[in-house]
Amino acid sequence: MGTPSKSGGVEKSAYTTVLGSLDSYDKGGVELINDDARHYAFSNIFEVASKSAPWEKVAVAKNFEYVLEAVRAEGTSQWRTAAHDEFVVCLDGAVTVELVKLDASPLAPDAGGSIALDGEPTGRPMGRIHLARGHQALLPSGAAYRFSAPSPAVLMMQTIAGPDTQFRWAEICQTV
């Protein structure tokens, strides 16, 4: 059984890709030989999302001002906006993104991170994007965006740390 490969060996005729989800994830870890586990800030996005309230923006990675946030998507989010491009990857479930081009951004052009808007945004509707697992979307600079997820989903945000970014390293990371 199997398929002959160019190497002269034989490979399996079919492979199964392992993806994580809220309901099913398996966590690895750091095996320390001569180091401190905290230097690796090791966590799992699905575990973080499973312990988060809906729409909390929990930093799972940080490099100077930049962060990656894990977000548990459930129900409908607030409207948010940033003065720079952000990106969202749907890692589990399905999420709809609504986009509105703001008539006036409340943020300075060099502001980092996103802020929540009070109520409905004022501007022109740009469109909607329906994301499923593995899909990535642009949240363009100067647009307002809102997510909705009929059932719990997991998002990863590529952005800059802002006023609502939560830092919980001691809770989410391997420490020993």
Place this chain on the structure above:
Amino acid sequence: MTAIDNDVVKSDTTNAEGYHKFELGEFTFSRDEYFVYIGWPTGSHMMSIDAFLRALQRDVAWDFFYGIVNFDGVFGTMNHYGTVDIFAGRYNDSYRKAELDYSENHETPVIRETFKSILADWTNASFDPFASPHETGAAWGVKSGDNLAAVTRRRVAAARMVGVPGDEQIRTDESGMPVNRMFRDIDQSEPIIEVEPGFEGEVAAFNLFAFLSRSDVTWNPSVVSICKDSLFCPTTEEYILPIIHGNDRVEWFIQLSDQITWDVEDRDTGAVRSRVTMKAGDVCAMPADIRHQGYSPKRSMLLVWENGSLDIPELIASGKAPTYPVEF
């Protein structure tokens, strides 16, 4: 030896196996059926030719990447973003203590063109240095054709995001990028996008997992989205990272599928520090003073997340910024 275009110094004739010899500064490079022979004023080194070509391919494709690309425990390059160090024994404790290490600094275009010429001359038709072992024939033997299409593949580098009009586009069967045999179970549907007139250039999304499932190379991070200096550089991995990557800044890994195990060593001495196993959804920082090599039993999807700021190597090297990402 003759300097040809772009300052590449290459022998006029080929050796008994049909390959040219190359020089870069005081370094010399030659190959035979099984090995590369690297020489410098105070020493010499041998590597398996297939490991050497896989490493050389990454160094060229990444344009020397961030920090250090160790081909093995002795030979490699360190990027200074405009110039590149080429070294022997520089990050090897024994060579350093014996004062046998050697290093030269070259303008990036000179080392880039020399390495590209070596790769083109030494890669036979049977071998694709970007492919996993199952996907390619052998690197061994006497000169037998070439594989220029494979060794000069264009690297994906989005300006904003893959799928944005005018930017890098998604991969399809029609564009000659079929789904890899190990990712046939990855859903290929693209996001549904409803755009209002006038916003076609800004309402954009793509299937990242499908994009990665169609990658025809291994261990080759390419940029899919950019938030200022924050770069998403996902890659598909199978078998062994052909180099040992030494950081000059903190780098983050987000395992998107399957599993990779990393050996982590001290960047400067090679002393073992840890072993990291990453499964789907795991996030792990790689400190700025380590080097690492990964092992992926099945083709997997890894998101490498970089901060491309030009200021960081100096902040880390001078001790103004810590070598790890967060304090807690």
